[in-house]
Amino acid sequence: NAGVTQTPKFxxxxxxxxxxxxxxxxxxxxxxxxxxxxxxxxLKLIYYSVGAGITDKGExxxxxxxxxxxxxxxxxxxxxxxPSQTSVYFCAxxxxxxxxxxxxxxxxxxxxxxxx
Amino acid sequence: xxxxxxxxxxxxxxxxxxxxxxxxxxTSESDYYLFWYKQPPSRQMILVIRQxxxxxxxxxxxxxxxxxxxxxxxxxxxxxxxQLGDAAMYFCAFQTGANSKLTFGKGITLSVRP
Numbered sequence: 566n567a568g569v570t571q572t573p574k575f576x577x578x579x580x581x582x583x584x585x586x587x588x589x590x591x592x593x594x595x596x597x598x599x600x601x602x603x604x605x606x607x608l609k610l611i612y613y614s615v616g617a618g619i620t621d622k623g624e625x626x627x628x629x630x631x632x633x634x635x636x637x638x639x640x641x642x643x644x645x646x647x648p649s650q651t652s653v654y655f656c657a658x659x660x661x662x663x664x665x666x667x668x669x670x671x672x673x674x675x676x677x678x679x680x681x
Numbered sequence: 682x683x684x685x686x687x688x689x690x691x692x693x694x695x696x697x698x699x700x701x702x703x704x705x706x707x708t709s710e711s712d713y714y715l716f717w718y719k720q721p722p723s724r725q726m727i728l729v730i731r732q733x734x735x736x737x738x739x740x741x742x743x744x745x746x747x748x749x750x751x752x753x754x755x756x757x758x759x760x761x762x763x764q765l766g767d768a769a770m771y772f773c774a775f776q777t778g779a780n781s782k783l784t785f786g787k788g789i790t791l792s793v794r795p
Contacts (some may be wrong), residue, residue: 586712596781598782598783599748602724605690605787605788606787606788607687607772607774607781607785607786607787607788608726608772608785609785610782610783610784613782623782655726657726659781660776661781662746666714666776666777666778666781667714667731667776668734668781669728669731670781670783672726674723674724674725675724676723
């Protein structure tokens with residue numbers, strides 16, 4: 566069982582470069598999320614999606630973009646990378662019935678991004 | 682907006698002893714879930730335990746149990762018979778029905794002394 570798969574696991578970017586973090590899940594989950602974790606801090610929500618074609622901003626969306634063209638994939642795009650985007654990025658997914666919650670959220674293993 | 686506060690940045694426990702990790706939260710919602718996640722050095726996020734706000738009985742999972750005080754908005758995690766493998770960062774998290782988003786505390790680093 567693959568679960569939530571993120572690529573790449575490690576990446577070094579130069580200031581101003583762009584890149585896409587890939588995330589795919591094979592559990593047919595409708596909800597997907599992107600979080601970032603700065604050193605010594607908890608996870609903060611960047612963007613989330615409740616289904617294909619539907620995305621919305623989280624707590625810290627500036628500097629990022631997402632798309633959700635399929636149920637399985639939820640890529641995170643960094644435009645014009647800045648040192649403040651140095652962080653560990655986690656993709657996550659869950660299945661929720663409409664209006665339901667309390668469901669288990671499954672996390673990927675994280676992607677370490679350094680912007681220099 | 683919901684907030685989750687973990688005021689203790691670090692704790693240490695002797696192997697086989699019991700330790701309690703504290704968490705408080707603030708919300709105006711009446712129905713919600715609370716979670717404890719474990720993050721070992723590998724950075725993998727591992728669900729430890731969950732509690733629904735409407736359930737009065739405290740959740741337990743083997744050596745892990747919670748003390749949920751809804752009126753005080755407190756949600757502490759007790760780890761019994763601590764093991765070396767319990768050493769990790771522990772995050773308290775809050776979830777409402779609004780798209781099932783999790784709000785995390787800053788975490789607490791637990792070390793286990795052999």
